[in-house]
Amino acid sequence: MNVATEYAAQLRGAWLRLGREVILRGVTLDIPAGEGVALLGENGAGKTTLLRLLASSLRLTRGEGRVYGFDLRDGRAVRDFVHLMPVEGGTYPDLTAAENLDFALKMHRLSGDTASALRRVGLEHAAERRVRFLSAGMRKRLNLARLSLLARPLTLVDEPFANLDAAGRDLALDVLAEVTAQGRTLIVAAHEPELAAWVTRRALRLQAGTLTEQP
Ligand SMILES: Nc1ncnc2c1ncn2[C@@H]1O[C@H](COP(=O)(O)OP(=O)(O)OP(=O)(O)O)[C@@H](O)[C@H]1O
Numbered sequence: 009m010n011v012a013t014e015y016a017a018q019l020r021g022a023w024l025r026l027g028r029e030v031i032l033r034g035v036t037l038d039i040p041a042g043e044g045v046a047l048l049g050e051n052g053a054g055k056t057t058l059l060r061l062l063a064s065s066l067r068l069t070r071g072e073g074r075v076y077g078f079d080l081r082d083g084r085a086v087r088d089f090v091h092l093m094p095v096e097g098g099t100y101p102d103l104t105a106a107e108n109l110d111f112a113l114k115m116h117r118l119s120g121d122t123a124s125a126l127r128r129v130g131l132e133h134a135a136e137r138r139v140r141f142l143s144a145g146m147r148k149r150l151n152l153a154r155l156s157l158l159a160r161p162l163t164l165v166d167e168p169f170a171n172l173d174a175a176g177r178d179l180a181l182d183v184l185a186e187v188t189a190q191g192r193t194l195i196v197a198a199h200e201p202e203l204a205a206w207v208t209r210r211a212l213r214l215q216a217g218t219l220t221e222q223p
Contacts, residue, residue, distance in 0.1 A: 013077040016041045016162045016193035017062055021071035031057045033217030044188045046204035047197040049214035055197035059164045063092040075162055091160040093151050095167040101140035105131055105150050112154055125153040144171040152183045163187050165196045169203050181206050
């Protein structure tokens with residue numbers, strides 16, 4: 009896959025309306041390839057929505073956007089470059105933890121060591137347990153294992169620290185640091201700017217439909 013493009017994500021005059029709400033009001037954004045960015049903002053500001061837009065799961069109302077040079081409207085091309093770790097979900101509740109990781113690799117035609125991915129996130133003892141019987145923090149850990157196996161050139165992570173204990177937050181930082189160390193672009197939506205700052209150099213705040221750089 010050719011990822012020589014200078015920018016991982018770009019928006020130009022981006023407007024996004026969801027129902028009655030306007031989430032983006034003419035946003036322009038350039039995220040260079042390989043950069044780590046924290047996406048901050050209050051509950052309901054639109055962080056998840058912006059991540060979904062960059063994953064080509066939502067359409068812009070007006071304006072344009074690109075991921076690694078591909079128009080966001082070209083969902084098939086964009087999705088090849090993107091992995092989105094959702095705030096919750098993303099796994100199949102009736103499959104076990106191990107089956108979920110095996111299935112994810114198969115779907116993406118990738119190979120990987122699911123047993124060691126589960127060990128890394130402290131879930132080796134729960135490998136055969138169905139996801140519906142995992143705690144919220146354990147499901148987050150499973151999603152981190154999934155991320156470590158599926159990370160793409162543009163890796164979007166929604167609230168990676170939520171529901172995690174102290175060791176789990178350290179683990180999340182470790183997984184995210186690895187993403188950037190591998191030269192991938194990382195956007196982390198979080199309510200913990202001080203934690204996100206460990207793995208990102210730039211912070212953007214989404215408020216009232218506008219993105220502003222944080223000092
Ligand atoms: N499918 C949808 N249809 C209509 N409105 C939606 C939809 N999804 C989200 N919204 C609205 O868009 C706004 C932004 O939601 P979003 O989940 O992106 O916020 P967020 O910044 O991620 O919030 P939080 O920090 O609480 O996770 C909210 O007001 C929400 O109600």
